[in-house]
Amino acid sequence: MRIRRPPDFVLLLTLLLLLGLGIVMVFSSTLWFATLPPFNDTFFFLRRQLIWALIGLAAMFLMMNYDYWRLKRWAGLLLVCGIALLVVVLIPGVGVSRLGAQRWLNLGPLSFQPAEFVKLCLVVFTACGLSRQLDKLKNFWSGVLPYIALAGLSAGLILLQPDLGTAVTVVGTIFIMLFAAGVQISNLAIVGLLGTGAIGLAIWHEPYRLRRFLAFLDPEKDPAGAGWHILNSLMSLGSGGLLGTGLGQGHAKYLWVPERHTDFIFAIIGEELGFIGAAFVILLFILFIWRGFRVAVTSPDSFGTLLAAGIVAGIAVQVIINIGVVTSTLPITGITLPFISFGGSSLVFSLASVGILLNISRYSVYK
Amino acid sequence: MERRKLEKKMRFFAALVVGAFLVLIVRVAYLQLVEVDKYRTKARLNHQRLIPIAAPRGEMIDRNGIRVVGNRPVYTVSIAYLGTEDTERVVERLARLLIGEEIYKGKRAEEIEGDIQKKIQKQKLKLYEPVQVAVGVSFETVARLEENRLDLPGVFIDIEPVRDYPQKDLLAQVVGFVREIDQQQLEKNEDKGYQLGDDFGQTGLENKYQPFLRGQRGGRLVEVDALARPVRYLGMKSPVAGSKLVLTIDSRLQRVAQDALSHWAEQARKLGYAKIPGGKPVTGAAVVLNVRTGEVLAMASIPSYDPTVFTRELPPEEYQKLSGKGVFKNHAIEEIYTPGSTFKMVTATALLEGKVSEPEAKIYCPGFYKGKKDWRAHGEVNLRKALQVSCDTFFYMFGIRTGPALMGKYAMEYGLGERTGIDLPGEKAGQVASPERKKEVWRGNLWESQWHEYDSMDMSIGQQDNKFTAIQLANYAAAIANGGRIFRPYLIKKIIAPGGRVTQKFPPYLAREANISPNTLQIIREGMHMAAMLPGGTAAGVFAGAEYQAAAKTGTAEVGDKAGNANALFLAFAPYEEPEVAISVVVGYGGKGSGIAGPVARQILDAYFDLQNNSKKPNDG
Incomplete structure (x- = not known):
């Protein structure tokens, strides 16, 4: 029997803290950049981030009150739409290119990133499908392969944009879900090896990815070129020390760190708020993820469990990649820090997925 | 449902993620926490720039406080290296905005671009220091650059002092010029804090007094963004100006000397006295000394130029062209000239001091002696008259009897053939004729390596191998005038620190007293006085109508070339009774001592006494 209760407030509070901190840091990191042409407006990014946050929060509250099992009905349709959009965005002239990647669709004044949408659809669809046939999962061909194929197809289309970071996140998330659902490790390992090979090929194939990868191994080799991201990211993060330079007082924002308000915002946090600030952000994410898994575990049905696990896993993978890249623990690949980085679609869909998570938490069964 | 299994897996995942x-x-x-210092240092080095502020060099003023060398502020444009692509784009834009600027006159955008690129290339080793691409940029251009500031990342506009020469070519060679320090100078002065790009005095006083003139560089510490645009100002160290030099020069007298010298050198060419092939300029010098102190009141050298050329971009070809003309050479100290008859006071001194002859002994001059022609038959001549009319025969005759050793000895007594020690770099020592020197020059030639009678005759009238600088000749005239005191000529009276405190004072320096009796000097002064003031004196025409009493000696010295050129020389001091100033004028290939060099000295002396009278007038009431 399902009883609706209030959502997990710890989860909600953690999220709001991360979101608030993100808005402040987006403003700080664009203080200089925003004053330059073509923006010429100190509040350019702050204003947009606030609007996106409001839209995202609205989506979150909507989803928080939309019972999650009803999503099953839409799962297939939404995924088909999402994959169709991934194809559409690749059509020259339809998709919008920025910084050499064709990732956006123009919707009047706003632009929309189909990959973020697909990520969520895929999680919903996979959770839905797996929960229906938990007993069939021993069969690789009928129980596992379809999901891997779908994830592979989406990731492949995303790679064409190109957006390696999101592709890796999508594949990683679906893997975790499959594993959680009980797919045999041996099966997953084979697919995993194949996937790693594919990523390796993707790196090898694109010269810029190879350059970035090599720069990760030895950034000093080309400090003004491929090593620039890493060196400057480490420089600003490292120079933060324990207490940081103080909010707004960092150097990195003066264009030293590229993508300072999106993919590399964690470097700015580390520089301006010090180790205390950086560790606080990581702890908030740990708290968020712990509460998320708790939601998964206490969900009344396996659909809820798998859905919550997928949502949390997606965010966890993204955070780990992002901070891993900023700290030069992982090779450079562009991906935003959920709830904190500047960005429209990623923020809205992240918040919408948290809405689903909160909705699941409302039906928790405690032992 | 395998609820428990699922939960276990979830916990496993949660642990993995938290891990x-x-x-x-x-x-x-x-x-x-561990590497913080490393990254902080790196970040500071990367994000902060010390933009040097050049210190103005010390000024130079003349003895009356008139500025000879100053500084004026000019706009400079520099560009920081931002990586090849960005820099190329910025340079392209910058080049378009600099069209029409003085230093890029008549150049198209692409040519300017090339010039700027070349300058950047030169500084490839120190990429983080901005490269100066233009000095002395007009205000209009600065305004245009400011308007486009955001499209010109890495471009700095600064104000820098550059040398200013309010009197143009005045005293150009004495002052010398300033250029960027070269590698050799940098190595030599390593411990004194010089950097590439610093100014360094290359010649003249700028070089000699470099340690005083040089100021202390300041700097502005700014934080820049990744495109080297300044974003935050962190602090500043003010530059300290260099010390001011007070010269012994009277710039008004200097102007007269310089103008007269170049005017009469031009006359020499026009009148055909100077037969110089290939459009080469006539060289020469004029020096005015205070006979009581050794202060240099004027020192002119031709050909001359305006050192302002060094405050702009001076391409190597143009530098070579100017250098080839000899405009950088100070002909008063760096060139030696055959003295001709101006040497006769040495011969006279030698024969009197060496007791070769009585002062009143007379000879008869038929216009030639032992196969050498005099320039005229002078009839009965004694020593004074020989100086007055510049009788060669007299000196031939006594020159043989005096001999090279005595003549050489007294030339040295007057300081000829040795550096005066003036406070300028590059002074030449000159040379006194002697049998030893001749032997050296003619080594291997059995006859010519010997000293003969005719050599003594030549030497007695200032030919043979005698060659002196104009400053030596002036000091020699001064010694005759002041009773045999050899001063060390000097150009700097004092050095004043930026605050106004006098840090150094240079009093007259008596190098030594010539071992010559006052009587001998008196006879020589009389002879020179007669030459200047009595009818028939070789310099009488020069001083016709002068309101003062001068003493002088002309010289027309054959240089021994095929064209038959002769140097024009003139030595003088005045007033005769109480000498104040001594002058030497040399015009290389000038042809006529009295006709070319003489008028220069006359104009200088006229100006000197004019200035004396004018400066006294206000006191008189």
């Missing part, structure tokens, strides 16, 4: 996060925390802690 990954802990790894990240450890990594962040390592970067921020």
